[in-house]
Amino acid sequence: MAFPVTRRAFLKTSGLLAGAAALPFGAMNPAFAARERITLRIARDFQSLDPANRVSYIEETIIRACTQKLISFKKGQFEWELDAAKSIEKVSPTEITFELKPGQNFTGGYGEMTAEDVKFSFERFQTAGPNGTKSEYASDWAALDKVEVTGKYTGKILLKNPAPSLWLTTLPDGSGTIISKKAFEALGDKVKTTLIGSGPYQIAEWVPNQKVVLRLNPEWKGAKPSFNEVVLRPIADPKTAELAFRSNELDFTVIEPASAKEFEKIPGTKVINLDSINFVWIGLNVEKAPLNDIKVREAIRKAIDVDEVVLAAFNGAVKPARSIIAPGLLGYWKDAPVYKRDVAGAKKLLAEAGVKPGTKLKLTLLNRPAYQTAGVVIQAMLQEVGIDLQLEVLDGGAFWSVGKGESGKNLELSLQRFGGKADPAFHTQWFVKEQIGVWNWQRWDSPTFDKIYTEAASTDDTAKRNQLYIDLQKEMDKSAAYIWLTHEANVFATKQWLDPAILPNGDDLQYALYKEV
Structure with missing residues (x-):
């Protein structure tokens, strides 16, 4: 459960960033000057990092940064590109074939990603709920008949019926996450808080209701993210988050639409306003x-x-x-x-x-x-x-x-x-x-x-x-x-030197694609 963060509690527990808040705008310690990390606000702490039992976009965004899918969304777009897959093809309305890139390793020593992991990841949605019931996101895979493994890196996704939404709401999104079969079988209920992935980042530190630290995955072979660390601060109250941004304790945050004009006046700040589909x-x-x-x-x-x-x-x-x-x-x-x-x-x-x-x-x-x-x-x-x-x-x-x-x-x-x-x-x-x-x-x-x-x-x-x-x-x-x-509308305040990656729905953020301008 996520607990509320009051303004007083936030300012009391801001820890490493408290010193930065006292500095004049632009004054930073050497580590921060190198911009090896960014600090972002999340509305609450995560509750479950199991992709089949995630609660909302907050978990999904963390999962996205630390794992892979066969395909993933391009920066800021609902158009996809290859991710863990070397190739993927819609053979017919009910058959999709794929081949994984070799050498993609899960963190924690859980070995290389194979087609067996893909099969396990997708098929478990029908049994990943409490006591073997369907998961809350089972509808994303309602059309799935089975995943047939045809080789170490190859397989077929066989559907009971055509499912056009699969390419937009499932394969490149949270329900398309590829997890380690070996890790899930070994960790049991710990998978809610222990994220084993093969993506650009891994969870390096978690202090419940205070911070989640994502750090570069040393085994990641893809394009290196701009920042070595992404620090996520759970702040429930939007006004508290706005104060933290003004104090330079945050580099990026959602703000209330009514606050947009006020934030546009803050030096070194950029306001992003996106139409919402929520x-x-x-x-x-x-x-x-x-x-x-x-x-x-x-x-x-x-x-x-x-x-x-x-x-x-x-x-x-x-x-x-x-x-x-x-x-x-x-x-x-x-x-x-x-x-x-x-x-x-x-x-x-x-x-x-x-x-x-x-x-x-x-x-x-x-x-x-x-x-x-x-x-x-x-x-x-x-x-x-x-x-x-x-x-x-x-x-x-x-x-x-x-x-x-x-x-x-x-x-x-x-x-x-x-x-x-x-x-x-x-x-x-x-x-x-x-x-x-x-x-x-x-x-x-x-x-x-x-x-x-x-x-x-x-x-x-x-x-x-x-x-x-x-x-x-x-x-x-x-x-x-x-x-x-x-x-609604999605309105964000960001430091001018930061180029965030935001998918068109405004909730789903792509931390690995954030860049320094």
């Missing part, structure tokens, strides 16, 4: 009374003015969303309905559902300033229609577990934010029946949705897929279980 929404638990009545869900949707919520929460720096898939992606629903606020209509629906004025509901949200502001605005809007909305604000570790398992049955409303990927199959996979109790916190069960999802994920016809993903969003809209807020 999605933020209010989810309603359709199993929990009175939210199990669609009239109540529709009333809540009528009571909320999304434009006003987003304006207040993000100070005009982001645009409202109308559906789950962002503009520019396959499946974008440009004609998605825009729900205008209708207080009278909301009250009428609540009365028809037998919901009395003063009924209490709870909105659970992440401890982030923008989200808390959104919560306060929503609270006031629902008060006008007779709902007494309580706000439950949680830090990262507690929040990301609150909707899982049996405890998820008691969740009422939640303000959630998921990261997007290059293909809509990734965005929509979390809302199938199988994800109830995992990431489907709305506990929404739609056989129609599941059927369309399966069809969309297994066709190579781009036009057909596009329409199917629009149809999926129409089903979500009918449920009134989702109130879309924004796709």
Whole structure:
């Protein structure tokens, strides 16, 4: 579990960097002057470095720096290039052949990467969950039949059906990570905190909730990264991170969109603003009374003015969303309905559902300033229609577990934010029946949705897929279980001498490709 880092705690435990904070801008100790290391902020400490059971982009970004895949994304692009593979070929819609480069060694003395490791890495997604169940990311490999080893370095990935998203959301991404079969069998549960990889970096030091130090892997044979060390500082509060950046304790950090103009004025600072494909929404638990009545869900949707919520929460720096898939992606629903606020209509629906004025509901949200502001605005809007909305604000570790398992049955409303990927199959996979109790916190069960999802994920016809993903969003809209807020924007502050590598979704960072300008 990741624990909150207050400003006082951060400044007290900043250790090695505390001295640098006291220096005038540009004054650095000799080691730092050589820029052998960079110091970056992460929103929380990692929880599991097992690729099949990673929690989010935070783990994925660390895994990416320390491991390899058959193919990986080019710097800052959703286009791929060869990584561990010497060659890879789509022989047919259901067969992919590959050949590994020889001499790629895992750290920790676990030997050379072979096709057996590829087979183990991909096939285990169906059994890597608790007690041999499917992993949380099993959907990424849902089309996999098996990996057939044809030689020490060669093999075939055989699919049950076509899976076009494999090339964008699986093979070059977290679920395409190649791990050591020998290491996983030897380490057991320790794989959550012991990352054995073959990539440019390895974890040299980990002080829980204080820092993660990545250091160059001496056995790495690829292009050498610019920095010998990457120091990651878990800082939960964005404002604390902004203070740390101003004090030169960080070289790079995510900042709140509303802070962009202020940071542009800081000498030696560059602000990067990227459109996002992530999605933020209010989810309603359709199993929990009175939210199990669609009239109540529709009333809540009528009571909320999304434009006003987003304006207040993000100070005009982001645009409202109308559906789950962002503009520019396959499946974008440009004609998605825009729900205008209708207080009278909301009250009428609540009365028809037998919901009395003063009924209490709870909105659970992440401890982030923008989200808390959104919560306060929503609270006031629902008060006008007779709902007494309580706000439950949680830090990262507690929040990301609150909707899982049996405890998820008691969740009422939640303000959630998921990261997007290059293909809509990734965005929509979390809302199938199988994800109830995992990431489907709305506990929404739609056989129609599941059927369309399966069809969309297994066709190579781009036009057909596009329409199917629009149809999926129409089903979500009918449920009134989702109130879309924004796709956000990704805003970063970086020292001018640093050229970061950021994938288009804005969450996934490529530490090994950061360079000094």
